[in-house]
Amino acid sequence: xxxxxxxxxxxxxxxxxxxxxxxxxxxxxxxxxxxxxxxxxxxxxxxxxxxxxxxxx
Amino acid sequence: xxxxxxxxxxxxxxxxxxxxxxxxxxxxxxxxxxxxxxxxxxxxxxxxxxxxxxxxxxxxxxxxxxxxxxxxxxxxxxxxxxxxxxxxxxxxxxxxxxxxxxxxxxxxxxxxxxxxxxxxxxxxxxxxxxxxxxxxxxxxxxxxxxxxxxxxxxxxxxxxxxxxxxxxxxx
Numbered sequence: 001x002x003x004x005x006x007x008x009x010x011x012x013x014x015x016x017x018x019x020x021x022x023x024x025x026x027x028x029x030x031x032x033x034x035x036x037x038x039x040x041x042x043x044x045x046x047x048x049x050x051x052x053x054x055x056x057x
Numbered sequence: 058x059x060x061x062x063x064x065x066x067x068x069x070x071x072x073x074x075x076x077x078x079x080x081x082x083x084x085x086x087x088x089x090x091x092x093x094x095x096x097x098x099x100x101x102x103x104x105x106x107x108x109x110x111x112x113x114x115x116x117x118x119x120x121x122x123x124x125x126x127x128x129x130x131x132x133x134x135x136x137x138x139x140x141x142x143x144x145x146x147x148x149x150x151x152x153x154x155x156x157x158x159x160x161x162x163x164x165x166x167x168x169x170x171x172x173x174x175x176x177x178x179x180x181x182x183x184x185x186x187x188x189x190x191x192x193x194x195x196x197x198x199x200x201x202x203x204x205x206x207x208x209x210x211x212x213x214x215x216x217x218x219x220x221x222x223x224x225x226x227x228x
Contacts, residue, residue, distance in 0.1 A: 012161065015162070016159050017160045030110040035070045
Protein backbone atom coordinates (compact mmCIF):
# COMPACT_ATOMS: atom_id res chain seq x y z
CA UNK A 1 0.00 0.00 0.00
CA UNK A 2 2.67 2.49 -1.05
CA UNK A 3 -0.03 4.80 -2.39
CA UNK A 4 -0.93 5.76 1.21
CA UNK A 5 2.57 7.14 1.76
CA UNK A 6 2.47 8.95 -1.54
CA UNK A 7 -0.86 10.59 -0.67
CA UNK A 8 0.64 11.80 2.60
CA UNK A 9 3.69 13.05 0.73
CA UNK A 10 1.56 14.92 -1.83
CA UNK A 11 -0.71 16.53 0.77
CA UNK A 12 2.24 17.81 2.83
CA UNK A 13 4.30 19.02 -0.14
CA UNK A 14 1.30 20.91 -1.55
CA UNK A 15 1.33 23.14 1.52
CA UNK A 16 4.74 24.60 0.67
CA UNK A 17 4.74 28.05 -0.86
CA UNK A 18 6.45 31.42 -1.01
CA UNK A 19 5.23 34.12 1.35
CA UNK A 20 3.39 37.08 -0.21
CA UNK A 21 6.15 39.44 0.87
CA UNK A 22 8.83 37.30 -0.78
CA UNK A 23 6.73 37.18 -3.98
CA UNK A 24 6.39 40.98 -4.03
CA UNK A 25 10.12 41.50 -3.46
CA UNK A 26 11.08 39.04 -6.18
CA UNK A 27 8.63 40.62 -8.65
CA UNK A 28 10.04 44.11 -8.02
CA UNK A 29 13.67 42.99 -8.29
CA UNK A 30 13.02 41.06 -11.49
CA UNK A 31 11.05 43.91 -13.09
CA UNK A 32 13.85 46.34 -12.21
CA UNK A 33 16.55 44.02 -13.49
CA UNK A 34 14.78 43.14 -16.73
CA UNK A 35 14.09 46.83 -17.45
CA UNK A 36 17.76 47.69 -16.87
CA UNK A 37 18.72 44.73 -19.06
CA UNK A 38 16.63 46.17 -21.93
CA UNK A 39 18.18 49.60 -21.45
CA UNK A 40 21.65 48.09 -21.47
CA UNK A 41 20.88 46.23 -24.67
CA UNK A 42 19.92 49.40 -26.47
CA UNK A 43 16.15 49.27 -26.22
CA UNK A 44 16.36 52.77 -24.74
CA UNK A 45 19.13 55.30 -25.25
CA UNK A 46 19.73 57.32 -22.14
CA UNK A 47 20.67 60.93 -22.74
CA UNK A 48 21.40 63.80 -20.42
CA UNK A 49 19.56 67.04 -21.00
CA UNK A 50 21.75 70.10 -21.17
CA UNK A 51 20.65 73.28 -19.44
CA UNK A 52 20.05 76.15 -21.79
CA UNK A 53 22.48 78.95 -21.22
CA UNK A 54 20.80 82.21 -20.32
CA UNK A 55 21.66 85.42 -22.12
CA UNK A 56 23.37 86.74 -18.95
CA UNK A 57 26.01 83.97 -19.01
CA UNK B 58 16.97 62.15 -19.31
CA UNK B 59 14.20 63.19 -21.65
CA UNK B 60 10.66 63.11 -20.36
CA UNK B 61 9.39 60.76 -23.06
CA UNK B 62 12.21 58.30 -22.33
CA UNK B 63 11.42 58.43 -18.63
CA UNK B 64 7.81 57.64 -19.43
CA UNK B 65 8.87 54.85 -21.80
CA UNK B 66 11.11 53.25 -19.20
CA UNK B 67 8.44 53.59 -16.52
CA UNK B 68 5.86 51.92 -18.73
CA UNK B 69 8.39 49.21 -19.65
CA UNK B 70 9.00 48.62 -15.93
CA UNK B 71 5.24 48.46 -15.24
CA UNK B 72 4.72 46.05 -18.12
CA UNK B 73 7.62 43.83 -16.91
CA UNK B 74 6.22 43.93 -13.39
CA UNK B 75 2.75 42.85 -14.56
CA UNK B 76 4.28 40.06 -16.66
CA UNK B 77 6.32 38.74 -13.72
CA UNK B 78 3.41 39.03 -11.28
CA UNK B 79 1.28 36.94 -13.63
CA UNK B 80 3.97 34.27 -14.02
CA UNK B 81 4.70 34.37 -10.30
CA UNK B 82 1.05 33.74 -9.45
CA UNK B 83 0.91 30.87 -11.92
CA UNK B 84 4.20 29.09 -11.24
CA UNK B 85 5.81 30.28 -7.99
CA UNK B 86 4.33 27.58 -5.76
CA UNK B 87 5.53 24.79 -8.03
CA UNK B 88 8.97 26.34 -8.58
CA UNK B 89 9.46 27.04 -4.89
CA UNK B 90 8.59 23.44 -4.03
CA UNK B 91 11.10 22.08 -6.54
CA UNK B 92 13.81 24.47 -5.45
CA UNK B 93 13.17 23.83 -1.77
CA UNK B 94 13.32 20.08 -2.46
CA UNK B 95 16.85 20.55 -3.75
CA UNK B 96 18.18 23.28 -1.46
CA UNK B 97 16.30 22.61 1.79
CA UNK B 98 16.57 26.28 2.68
CA UNK B 99 13.81 28.85 2.34
CA UNK B 100 16.06 31.83 1.59
CA UNK B 101 18.21 29.95 -0.90
CA UNK B 102 15.04 28.74 -2.63
CA UNK B 103 13.81 32.36 -2.84
CA UNK B 104 17.13 33.36 -4.43
CA UNK B 105 16.81 30.52 -6.91
CA UNK B 106 13.26 31.62 -7.81
CA UNK B 107 14.49 35.18 -8.33
CA UNK B 108 17.33 34.02 -10.58
CA UNK B 109 14.86 31.83 -12.51
CA UNK B 110 12.46 34.72 -13.13
CA UNK B 111 15.33 37.00 -14.17
CA UNK B 112 16.30 34.41 -16.78
CA UNK B 113 12.64 34.09 -17.73
CA UNK B 114 12.48 37.82 -18.42
CA UNK B 115 15.83 38.14 -20.16
CA UNK B 116 16.68 34.82 -21.81
CA UNK B 117 13.46 32.87 -22.32
CA UNK B 118 12.77 31.58 -25.84
CA UNK B 119 9.47 32.12 -27.62
CA UNK B 120 7.21 29.53 -25.97
CA UNK B 121 4.98 27.28 -28.08
CA UNK B 122 2.38 27.00 -25.32
CA UNK B 123 2.03 27.10 -21.55
CA UNK B 124 3.30 23.50 -21.20
CA UNK B 125 6.50 24.49 -22.96
CA UNK B 126 6.80 27.54 -20.70
CA UNK B 127 6.22 25.44 -17.56
CA UNK B 128 8.76 22.79 -18.59
CA UNK B 129 11.33 25.51 -19.39
CA UNK B 130 10.85 27.09 -15.96
CA UNK B 131 11.18 23.72 -14.20
CA UNK B 132 14.38 22.99 -16.07
CA UNK B 133 15.86 26.38 -15.22
CA UNK B 134 14.88 26.30 -11.52
CA UNK B 135 16.30 22.77 -11.23
CA UNK B 136 19.61 23.79 -12.79
CA UNK B 137 19.87 27.02 -10.79
CA UNK B 138 19.10 25.18 -7.53
CA UNK B 139 21.58 22.39 -8.29
CA UNK B 140 24.29 24.94 -9.04
CA UNK B 141 23.57 26.76 -5.79
CA UNK B 142 23.69 23.49 -3.88
CA UNK B 143 27.01 22.61 -5.47
CA UNK B 144 28.42 25.97 -4.42
CA UNK B 145 27.11 25.94 -0.90
CA UNK B 146 27.06 22.23 -0.11
CA UNK B 147 24.69 22.84 2.76
CA UNK B 148 23.69 20.61 5.59
CA UNK B 149 19.96 19.93 5.94
CA UNK B 150 18.74 22.05 8.81
CA UNK B 151 15.08 22.87 9.36
CA UNK B 152 14.00 25.10 12.19
CA UNK B 153 10.38 25.14 13.35
CA UNK B 154 10.11 28.83 12.40
CA UNK B 155 11.24 28.13 8.86
CA UNK B 156 8.75 25.29 8.44
CA UNK B 157 5.93 27.60 9.51
CA UNK B 158 7.03 30.29 7.09
CA UNK B 159 6.98 27.91 4.13
CA UNK B 160 3.45 26.83 5.03
CA UNK B 161 3.93 23.55 6.92
CA UNK B 162 1.70 23.34 9.98
CA UNK B 163 2.61 21.65 13.24
CA UNK B 164 0.54 18.54 12.47
CA UNK B 165 2.44 17.78 9.27
CA UNK B 166 5.85 18.75 10.55
CA UNK B 167 6.98 15.19 11.30
CA UNK B 168 5.82 13.94 7.89
CA UNK B 169 7.64 16.82 6.24
CA UNK B 170 10.83 16.01 8.14
CA UNK B 171 10.60 12.43 6.89
CA UNK B 172 10.16 13.70 3.34
CA UNK B 173 13.18 15.94 3.67
CA UNK B 174 15.29 12.95 4.71
CA UNK B 175 14.99 11.68 1.13
CA UNK B 176 17.92 12.68 -1.07
CA UNK B 177 17.06 15.76 -3.26
CA UNK B 178 17.32 13.86 -6.55
CA UNK B 179 14.50 11.55 -5.43
CA UNK B 180 12.33 14.36 -4.04
CA UNK B 181 12.47 16.26 -7.34
CA UNK B 182 11.34 13.22 -9.32
CA UNK B 183 8.54 12.45 -6.82
CA UNK B 184 7.41 16.06 -6.98
CA UNK B 185 7.29 16.22 -10.77
CA UNK B 186 5.54 12.85 -11.03
CA UNK B 187 2.98 12.96 -8.24
CA UNK B 188 2.36 16.66 -7.74
CA UNK B 189 2.92 18.18 -11.17
CA UNK B 190 1.58 15.12 -12.98
CA UNK B 191 4.40 14.65 -15.50
CA UNK B 192 5.06 11.28 -17.15
CA UNK B 193 8.44 9.56 -16.81
CA UNK B 194 9.28 10.48 -20.42
CA UNK B 195 8.58 14.18 -19.76
CA UNK B 196 10.58 14.17 -16.53
CA UNK B 197 13.53 12.60 -18.32
CA UNK B 198 13.47 15.45 -20.86
CA UNK B 199 13.10 18.14 -18.19
CA UNK B 200 15.85 17.04 -15.82
CA UNK B 201 18.10 15.37 -18.37
CA UNK B 202 18.22 11.76 -17.23
CA UNK B 203 17.01 8.58 -18.94
CA UNK B 204 13.44 7.30 -18.55
CA UNK B 205 14.80 4.18 -16.87
CA UNK B 206 16.62 6.35 -14.33
CA UNK B 207 13.40 8.27 -13.66
CA UNK B 208 11.49 5.03 -13.02
CA UNK B 209 14.28 3.67 -10.81
CA UNK B 210 14.36 6.88 -8.78
CA UNK B 211 10.58 6.81 -8.36
CA UNK B 212 10.68 3.21 -7.23
CA UNK B 213 13.53 3.81 -4.79
CA UNK B 214 11.94 7.01 -3.45
CA UNK B 215 8.63 5.24 -2.77
CA UNK B 216 10.40 2.48 -0.91
CA UNK B 217 12.48 4.93 1.13
CA UNK B 218 9.38 6.94 1.99
CA UNK B 219 7.46 3.84 3.05
CA UNK B 220 10.33 2.54 5.18
CA UNK B 221 10.90 5.89 6.87
CA UNK B 222 7.20 6.38 7.65
CA UNK B 223 6.92 2.86 9.01
CA UNK B 224 10.08 3.30 11.08
CA UNK B 225 8.72 6.29 12.94
CA UNK B 226 5.22 4.82 13.09
CA UNK B 227 3.42 7.38 10.97
CA UNK B 228 1.35 4.93 8.95
